[in-house]
Amino acid sequence: MRKAILALCSSVMVFASAAQASALELRIGTEGAYPPWSMVNPAGEVTGFDADTGALLCAKLEAKCKFVVQDFAGLIPALQANRVDIIISALSITDDRRKKIEFSIPYAELTSYFVAPKDSDLMNVTDLETLRSALTGKRVGVQQGTARGAYVQATMPGVDLKTYESLDQMQIDLEAGRLDAGFSDVSAADDFLGRPAGANFALVNVKILSSSHPTLGEGVGVGMRHEDTELKAKIDAALCELIKDGSLAKASEKWFEANILASCK
Template sequence: MKLKILSLLAFLAVGMSSSYAGDELAIGTEGAYPPWSMADASGNVTGFDADVGALLCAKLNKKCHFVVQAFDGLIPALKAKRFDVIISGMSITAERKKEINFSVGYAELANMFVAPKGSDLAGIKDIDTLLKSLDGKKVGVQAGTTHAHFLEKRAPNADLRTYDTLDQMQIDLASGRIDAAFADASALQDFLDKPDGKNFQFVDVKIKSSFDPSLGEGIGVGIAQDNTALKADIDKALCELIADGSVGKASEKWFKSDISRPCK
């Protein structure tokens, strides 16, 4: 499934504002976080979240388009009504819920570190040893993510390096400018599958969101706090799409496993 990009600048230039009551739904996404969302040169957004967006739009009987925005600008842009929802691999956290609302969680993945093969981090098997071993290490994370907040809390003596995009972080990892990178396992697998990742490996410690609240409560659709009608409709639609296997099928396409999160 593919949805056309409407660039943020063009979106602002025509003075459009978010309006759920109409026939269209504007979806904010980063577009640079494979395999969740990827924006290509032809003007398409693909990835797991693009498929989730398309499924939702079909269920809601809405025409949809993506608005591409840097990840750390997604919440401010949603609050400014530049789009209706965020679908961008965004974890549900207590801090974010102070600013926006979320749908039910629709997916969940383990979080992991990648480090050079043979490094002192590579062979670690337990989380406490791993977090302690990050002292003084240059660790890359994407800015504004739960991964950054987690390391600020749990590894305060690490030399945290933040990046606007996953690609920027991976370039520094491949060139040796950082000692490790921390993200969700699917995003880092994409790096390991590339030639630049051949000399790197996962640290064999999977950190689930249940380990620490700063890692969130699964992945959800971001919605403005005052848009209660949209939240109710999206929650209902997502639960139906999860129950009938549609979200699981989409996740198997992109992650080779079912990462859908059942509605409670």
Template sequence: MNFKALSLALLLAGASTVQAAEGQLSIGTEGAYPPWSMADAAGNVTGFDADVGNLLCEKLAMKCKFVVQAFDGLIPALKANRFDVIISGMSITQDRKKEIDFSVGYAELANMFVVPKSSDLAGIKDIDALLKGLEGKSIGVQTGTTHAHFVEKRIPSANLKTYDTLENMQIDLTSGRIDAAFADASALQDFLSKPDGKDFQFVDVKVQSKFDSTLGEGIGVGISKDNPELKAKIDEALCTLVADGSIGKASQKWFKMDISRPCN
């Protein structure tokens, strides 16, 4: 590598650290996963992710800048220094930790399946019976999520269909092109509360990380591996925001429940 190329590489490698040091924290988020993050036509982001980001920026005395990015492109974009951190309802998993660092977990999800009320799956209340009942079924998940990995591992006979957005998955569910949708309960509750969801229901089984490690270790902020100083600051800030109830209050606002995860 010549001197100019080396200089450019070093500049790119430090871009996110420099930007954060200048008082701005750029945050990658999906913007199409209500109520976690929603982006309007002007690029303005609202939702639980946005509230967590704004709380974090306030605690760090930084200005937030949200960057909308498809979920399956968030980690590659972080590694390419398009933004400083990811705040997008992202579960902490061993596979993802090979690519990037994570903050402490600040939220915990309940993952659930949604099916038509007329489905033979609707009355199941046991995880083993549910997994058996889903064998051979068409199951919708969002691309690149822990839900996709779980279905691939635990229900290999299922016809797995992946979608770039939650909305597109819900369209196929309502049209009968898939038998079930799998995502976090908070996101699917938004669908069930609308007219399009009136003929659908949750299967009464909360699929949690204790059933399989592919579901992760809580929700965390994704951070570049070359930015340990920023990780330390974010960890400290998140623990404070959970302890003082700020993140719990934000989750009550968007989910009508407290999904915050204590640091200890």
């Protein structure tokens, strides 16, 4: 009897150890300096919409996760070098990035705007063709490695494009008058305009939709390595559930006061 009990306990311990060993662990690469998508608070915790997305995704996957903060331009190289397992950082799904990494289904949509001083002649522009002409020769700031930089290069060759490692650096130069305009997604632009630094600035009245040009991608997705096909299937299924059950919608309303989610069929 004692031998049977010992054998049973041993089997339970082996099973528990195997289950523990098989638990999914993910290092999530994120920028941490792109409000309201991804920020780091004074306590060193990652917050924002992408942080909430990561937390919801990991709970759905029953995975143990930790965020790894990295400059945006270094996120894909970090993924390729196995320093992170996935990227959740307002990462637009583009053809160029697909050559380097795999993407989940889109979980959010992006709309972009130019931001300029309120007394700029750009404030009188209301259509894209006029905007292209008005920006010729002007200094426009974008964050390095973003789809918006690729968009300006592809569609506005007359622009004097300036790139920055972080959104904060670009906005500092914009406030100081070293730029004529900045280009970012609308949530980041609204965050800047809502702070004292953005008091003398406004959105240029031309909405740039992701669908307007291939460089802007197909929405925002989770980045991962091409070979991680099983992980992709799990993440796609989990994201779809989170979109359908309203969990991600609540996070979107919390950070953007709007539903920016992509649809899931």
